[in-house]
Amino acid sequence: EPGVVVGKIETGGKASVAGVKPFELVTHINDQPVNNVAEFEKLVSAGGELKFSIKRMAKGRIVTIKAGK
Secondary structure, X not given: OOOEEOOOOOOXXXXXXXXXXXXXXXXXXXXXXXXXXXXXXXXXXOOEEEEEEEEEOXXXXXXXXXXXX
């Protein structure tokens, strides 16, 4: 399945507090598909409230993170 695998989470960072874990798959940000790192970076750079669609071991969930900007 297309997406970007989370490699590392900064302890105490916004993603960590939101419950994102290493090796999860980010498939969408704000309902836009994420197929590669370039798309991920472009969508995250918008800032504001970001809604991540995340999968881990065939289970999906939505995580919302408020970014700077």
